[in-house]
Amino acid sequence: xxxxxxxxxxxxxxxxxxxxxxxxxxxxxxxxxxxxxxxxxxxxxxxxxxxxxxxxxxxxxxxxxxxxxxxxxxxxxxxxxxxxxxxxxxxxxxxxxxxxxxxxxxxxxxxxxxxxxxxxxxxxxxxxxxxxxxxxxxxxxxxxxxxxxxxxxxxxxxxxxxxxxxxxxxxxxxxxxxxx
Amino acid sequence: xxxxxxxxxxxxxxxxxxxxxxxxxxxxxxxxxxxxxxxxxxxxxxxxxxxxxxxxxxxxxxxxxxxxxxxxxxxxxxxxxxxxxxxxxxxxxxxxxxxxxxxxxxxxxxxxxxxxxxxxxxxxxxxxxxxxxxxxxxxxx
Numbered sequence: 001x002x003x004x005x006x007x008x009x010x011x012x013x014x015x016x017x018x019x020x021x022x023x024x025x026x027x028x029x030x031x032x033x034x035x036x037x038x039x040x041x042x043x044x045x046x047x048x049x050x051x052x053x054x055x056x057x058x059x060x061x062x063x064x065x066x067x068x069x070x071x072x073x074x075x076x077x078x079x080x081x082x083x084x085x086x087x088x089x090x091x092x093x094x095x096x097x098x099x100x101x102x103x104x105x106x107x108x109x110x111x112x113x114x115x116x117x118x119x120x121x122x123x124x125x126x127x128x129x130x131x132x133x134x135x136x137x138x139x140x141x142x143x144x145x146x147x148x149x150x151x152x153x154x155x156x157x158x159x160x161x162x163x164x165x166x167x168x169x170x171x172x173x174x175x176x177x178x179x180x
Numbered sequence: 181x182x183x184x185x186x187x188x189x190x191x192x193x194x195x196x197x198x199x200x201x202x203x204x205x206x207x208x209x210x211x212x213x214x215x216x217x218x219x220x221x222x223x224x225x226x227x228x229x230x231x232x233x234x235x236x237x238x239x240x241x242x243x244x245x246x247x248x249x250x251x252x253x254x255x256x257x258x259x260x261x262x263x264x265x266x267x268x269x270x271x272x273x274x275x276x277x278x279x280x281x282x283x284x285x286x287x288x289x290x291x292x293x294x295x296x297x298x299x300x301x302x303x304x305x306x307x308x309x310x311x312x313x314x315x316x317x318x319x320x321x
Binding site: 007009031033034035064066067068071094095098099102103 | 192193195196199213214217218220221224225228232287288291294295
């Protein structure tokens with residue numbers, strides 16, 4: 001897959017991840033809404049069907065996502081799982097993370113603060129099966145502080161103080177992270 | 181904030197223009213970042229519904245958006261011509277079913293109901309659909 005810009009609104013730049021031929025990092029720049037989601041979905045589906053096993057979405061440059069955009073990621077997750085593959089997202093901007101949280105989708109996706117953490121998550125347990133099939137815990141959970149965006153990790157739900165900004169954060173049993 | 185109106189043609193490319201207009205007005209009204217996000221995604225869902233279902237992607241048609249704020253109540257009013265199209269009549273989403281099946285669409289109206297404090301519908305003169313979305317602003321940021 002080569003770099004592509006969808007409808008002048010979302011640029012997708014593929015990057016190799018180490019030596020892994022079946023893993024790709026896709027750097028997203030722009031927004032994802034009802035206007036461009038169908039085309040975005042079509043491009044990524046084509047990529048998945050070429051035999052890619054793991055996709056890591058770099059969302060540092062993704063400045064907006066609607067429920068349709070999250071629906072596209074949901075579709076990828078289902079398609080990847082049907083092919084025994086996996087996917088993760090990292091670098092979600094505060095606003096984008098908030099949409100995932102508000103809609104309760106954080107428990108279905110492997111969401112990390114940076115590329116290394118995303119790769120670790122891909123090597124770890126299966127969030128999709130844990131959340132949907134087995135109804136087990138989403139912990140340990142790697143997340144961004146909703147106040148200062150520092151990457152944090154917790155093994156359980158509860159009220160915590162961020163080690164960076166010292167603000168209080170609440171993590172519920174579904175892994176939903178909120179300001180106290 | 182003085183009341184302002186935006187007219188957009190029924191084209192999904194205009195979703196970003198609607199978002200930019202509404203979030204700018206919400207910010208001018210002193211809404212917190214969190215409230216701006218809730219207002220923006222709720223309105224985005226309704227804009228998409230109006231364009232895709234209310235006006236059927238017909239670019240010779242369009243809709244208006246008015247924003248105003250009074251007593252910490254941020255109000256967005258959508259109007260578009262055509263057949264009666266009332267989101268309040270639509271079925272409630274079964275979230276458990278939605279998540280267990282990981283459905284890809286269908287959360288739009290749920291989002292509007294959850295993120296906004298009031299939703300009102302009027303069908304004016306049997307030809308204009310008017311939706312009023314209200315957010316009570318909180319000073320949390």
